Amino acid sequence: MNKDIWIIAEHFENRVRPVTSDLVAFARKMGGEVKAVILGHPVKPLAEDVAQKTGCEVTGIDSPGAAVYNSEVYRNLIKKLCERNQPRYLLVPHTPLGWDFAPALAVDLGYSSISAVTDFNPENSTFIRQILNGKLLEELKSPPGCSAVVTVMPGSANPEPDNTRPPGSVKILEFESPPVKTRTIRYLPAKPGTVNLKDAEVIVAAGRGLKVPERIELIRELASLFKRGAVGxxxxxxxxxxxxxxxxxxxxxxxxxxxxxxxxxxxxxLQHTMGMKNSSLIVAVNTDRKAPILQVAHFCVNTDLSKFIPVLIKNIRKFRG
Ligand SMILES: Cc1cc2nc3c(=O)[nH]c(=O)nc-3n(C[C@H](O)[C@H](O)[C@H](O)COP(=O)(O)OP(=O)(O)OC[C@H]3O[C@@H](n4cnc5c(N)ncnc54)[C@H](O)[C@@H]3O)c2cc1C
Known part of the structure; x- marks a missing residue:
């Protein structure tokens, strides 16, 4: 086993996904040599893109079976590479693709499987993840001498801007398609949404604290008071x-x-905040002063939402005449 940290780059429809840069940033924070691996067919343009953007040394695994994502193909080909080089850590994005193959790959390789981490403590080589809705942090570590496949939550490290470093080298390895028992037939696009959350300037978002579905109307009413308001x-x-x-x-x-x-x-x-933590101003209405949302919120209204929202609606209306 060497000290290398490998990251598995993710791509979709011929584009490297931004989560790849998150993984590189996380790996660099851990220290040690960081290398990237990407699978596809043809893989060269994607591998060059990763090398250009991140400055990492990139190994592209080119196999006809990897033209479309397939868990068995990923596991088979990454295993071949690991058996030759034995990295210390293999970092995989904690995305639907990562959840699909990472734990099984760890089993195939006899590595530890550590999932959904958000941080790493280099002093004692422990990974940190949130449990119980972020109320507790758990520390995890692979036993001495045992490599680990680790899934990393997107957004756990701040990536450097693209092309900050000189481009890394690219090596392409070609493999036959391994035998598989499943194949991906096609991707189905999601139904076009009626809500454009991405374009909204104000999002009034509702959670389980609403307690009864009738209170959705309060949320809708509040959101409707803003020109580009939407309900989250x-x-x-x-x-x-x-x-x-x-x-x-x-x-x-x-x-x-x-x-x-x-x-x-x-x-x-964490699964909620990773989708909204970059909002310019975050206000939490919550009865619990210790709720984890306060770690990302700028302000907290520490009260019952069913009392606060009607007052807020009334005052916004009054203010606007
Ligand atoms: C693989 C995976 C993916 C996930 N993806 C997502 C995702 O994309 N988005 C997402 O949101 N979650 C996601 N989750 C679920 C996530 O882990 C949490 O369970 C979920 O976000 C909790 O929702 P909540 O905050 O509405 O409910 P709770 O955690 O139950 O929180 C309710 C809050 O309301 C407060 N409250 C109660 N009564 C009142 C009141 N009267 N007035 C004001 N405040 C009150 C409480 O203090 C509490 O803080 C995912 C989970 C997994 C495992």
């Missing part, structure tokens, strides 16, 4: 069918950065 939601509300999925903000929903994000009854789980 945490995942449980969409899962319960209180609001359609296109309102969901966070890891499995939209990433937004409005001028004002009013989080009403939202605890601030």
């Amino acid at each position: 939601a945490s995942r449980p509300l969409c899962d319960q069918g209180w609001l359609p999925l296109e309102h969901q903000v966070g890891m499995t929903g939209a990433t937004v950065s409005p001028k004002l994000y009013l989080a009403c009854g939202i605890s601030g789980a």
Whole structure:
């Protein structure tokens, strides 16, 4: 085993995804030699793009089977590479693609599997992740001498701007398609949304603190007072069918950065905050003074939303005459 940290670059429709730069930044924070691996067919243009943007030494694995993402192909080909080079850590984005292949790859390789980390402490080589909706932090470490496959939450490190460093070298390795038992048939585009959260200047977002679906009307009414206002939601509300999925903000929903994000009854789980933490002004309405949302909020209104929102609506109306 050497001390190398490898990151697995992610791409879709011939474009390297920004999460790749997050992984490189996270790996550099850990220290040690950082190398990038990318799989595809043809992979060269993608590998060159990663090398150009991040300055990493890039290994492109070119195989016809990797033309479209397939978990078995990824596992088979990355395993071949790891057996030759034995990196210390293999960092994978904590995205649907990463969740799909990373734990199984760790099993194939006999490595530790560590998931959803947000930080690394170089002093004792421990990874840190949030548990229980961000109320506790957990420290994890692979045993001495054991490499690890680690999934890293997007947004866990601040990437350098693209092309800051001189481009890295690119090496392409060609492999036959490994035998597989599954194949991806096609990607289906999501239904076009009726809500354009990305263009909204003010998002009034509702969480489980609403308690009853009838209070969605309060949220809608407040959002409607702003010219470019929209209603956002945490995942449980969409899962319960209180609001359609296109309102969901966070890891499995939209990433937004409005001028004002009013989080009403939202605890601030990492999966939610990663989709809204770059908003210019974040105000949390929450009865819990210790809710994790306060780590990203600029202001907190520490009260019951069912009392506060009607007063806010009344005052905005009054102020506008
Ligand atoms: C793989 C995965 C992906 C996920 N993706 C997403 C995602 O994209 N987006 C997302 O949002 N979540 C996502 N989640 C879920 C996430 O982990 C949290 O469970 C979810 O965000 C919690 O929603 P919440 O804040 O509405 O509810 P809770 O965590 O239950 O918080 C409710 C909050 O309301 C407050 N409250 C209660 N009563 C009142 C009141 N009367 N007035 C004011 N405040 C009150 C409470 O103090 C609490 O802070 C994901 C989870 C997983 C495992």
